[in-house]
Amino acid sequence: MHSPILILGCGYTGRRVANLFIARGVPVFATSRDAGNLEDLARKGASAIALDALMPVGLRQLPEGLRVLHSIPPVDSVDPTPGLLKALGGQIARLVYLSTTGVYGAQRDVDHTTTTAGGTLRERLRVEAESAVLSLPAQALVLRPAAIYGPGRGIHVSMQRGEYKLAGEGANFVSRIHVEDLAAHAEAALLCELAGAFPVADEEPCTSREIAAWCAELLRLPMPSSAPAAELHETRQSDRRVDGRRIRQLLGISLRYPSYRTGIPASL
Numbered sequence: 001m002h003s004p005i006l007i008l009g010c011g012y013t014g015r016r017v018a019n020l021f022i023a024r025g026v027p028v029f030a031t032s033r034d035a036g037n038l039e040d041l042a043r044k045g046a047s048a049i050a051l052d053a054l055m056p057v058g059l060r061q062l063p064e065g066l067r068v069l070h071s072i073p074p075v076d077s078v079d080p081t082p083g084l085l086k087a088l089g090g091q092i093a094r095l096v097y098l099s100t101t102g103v104y105g106a107q108r109d110v111d112h113t114t115t116t117a118g119g120t121l122r123e124r125l126r127v128e129a130e131s132a133v134l135s136l137p138a139q140a141l142v143l144r145p146a147a148i149y150g151p152g153r154g155i156h157v158s159m160q161r162g163e164y165k166l167a168g169e170g171a172n173f174v175s176r177i178h179v180e181d182l183a184a185h186a187e188a189a190l191l192c193e194l195a196g197a198f199p200v201a202d203e204e205p206c207t208s209r210e211i212a213a214w215c216a217e218l219l220r221l222p223m224p225s226s227a228p229a230a231e232l233h234e235t236r237q238s239d240r241r242v243d244g245r246r247i248r249q250l251l252g253i254s255l256r257y258p259s260y261r262t263g264i265p266a267s268l
Contacts, residue, residue, distance in 0.1 A: 002021075002024070002026045003067055003094075004026065004027035004029060004062075004063060004066055005017075005018070005021045005026055005027070005028045005029070005066070005067050005068075005190065006029045006059075006062060006066045006067070006069070007028065007029070007030045007068075007069045007071070008031055008053075008068060008071060008072050008084060009031065009032070009053070009070070009071040009072035009073075010031055010037075011032070012150075012153060012179060013071060013098065013145075013148060013179055013183055013186070014030070014069060014071050015030070015038070015040075015041060016180060017069055017183045017186045017190075018030050018046055019041070019044070020183060020184075020187045021187070022044050022045055027047070028041070028046040028047065029046070029047045029049055030046045030047070030048055030049065031049045031050075032048070032050065033050065033051065033052065033053075034050060035048040035049060053072045053080035053084065054075060054078065054083060055083075056084050056088075057087060059084070059088050059091075060087055060088075060089070060091075062091060063091070064091045064093075065093045066088070066091050066092055066094075067093060067094040067095075067190045067191075068092050068094065068096070069096050069098070069186055069190060070095060070096070070097045070098065071097075072084070073100075073126075074125040074129075077121055077122075079125045079126075079128060079129050081128075081129040081132050081133065082132055085132060085133075085136065092136065092138040093138055093139070094138060094139045094190060094193075095133055095136060095138055095139070095140045095141075096140070096141050096143060096190050097129065097130065097133040097140070097141070097142045097143070098143055098145060098182075098186065099126050099129065099130055099143065099144045099145075099197070100126055100144055100145065101146050101199055101238075101240060101242055102118065102120075102122065102123045102234075102235065103116040103117075103118045103123055103126050103127050103130065103144060104116060104117060104144075104199075104240065105118055106119065106239075107240070108239055108240055108241060109240075109241050109243075110175075110199055110240055110242045110243065111199065111243040111246065112198050112199065112246035114199070120234055122234065130142050130197060134195075134196075139193050139195060141189050141194055141195055141196060141197070141198075142196070142198070143182075143185055143186065143189060143197075143198060143200050143247070144197060144198065144200060145177050145182050145185075145199075145200045146175035146177050146199070146200065146202075146240075146242045146244070147174055147175065147177070147235075148176070148177055148179055148182055149176050149177075149178060149260070149264070149267065150178050150179035150180065150263070150267050151179075151268075152267075154176070154264065154267065155211055155212065155264075156215050156218075156219065156264045156267065156268065159212070159215050159216070159219065159221055159224060160221070164212070164224045165224055165225055165226060165227040166208050166209060166212060166224055166226040166227070167208060167227070167229040167232055167236055167237055168226060168227075168228065168229050169209065169226065170208040170210075170226065171207055171209065171239075172207065172229070172237070172238065172239035173239055173241045174205065174206065174207070174208055174211070175202070175205040175240060175241060175244075176202060176205075176260060176263075177200050177202055177244070178202065178255075178256065178257040178263040178266075178267070180256055180257070181202065181255050181256055181257055181263075184253055185200055185251065185253065188251040188252065188253050189251060192251065194250055198244070198246060198247035199242045199243070199244050199247070200242075200244045200247060201242035201244035202244070202257065202258050202259060203245075203255065203258040203259060204259040204260065204261070205241040205242060206260070214260070214261070218264070218265070
């Protein structure tokens, strides 16, 4: 049996990873600010832990030899990573950190050779968290997902709610990854010994206007209106084409949803 899995931040992606390991018969410790959010996983046999990411003292009670998925982002401009790593101490045998392609800053074309260039505070905190993870004596791997979408999350949802606006003319490129494909990356990453940092994305980056027009036709909705990019959240201002082939090759996995054209219909 594989060593137990600890998921720090068992949310949209983490709970899918938890289900993959529960199905394998591997002991899973799943954390959330409210353990009540994890009742479905607890019924399947996972151990649900209420965790304040900024005060993670309860983690010291966990066993050694943990394979850890860390997916907790900075909280109120404070990165919980140093405190989490300190609390876990020598209990970690393997750590996989879910970062973001935001660490590439304004660079437009990104692959596994592209260096980080985080510009905003959020991006700089992510770069610092990656450095802390990769400096561990334990085996560590950083996955940098593009925009994560799937059931209940993504442009197909925000357009249905009337909440989506194009950034300017919508000429900015966006890369994305379906949540089930990201979970498969994380599962394979936790079970191997690969080190380093890699971007994760599907095979079809496209402009914001292109996918909005495709969703409008699919969902029989009008095209969304535009707003100045500066008025939108920083993640909506990005203009980035991400090549995620290398990490898939190294992990020996393939995409279930290589494009939004298959991923979005499956998510509806």
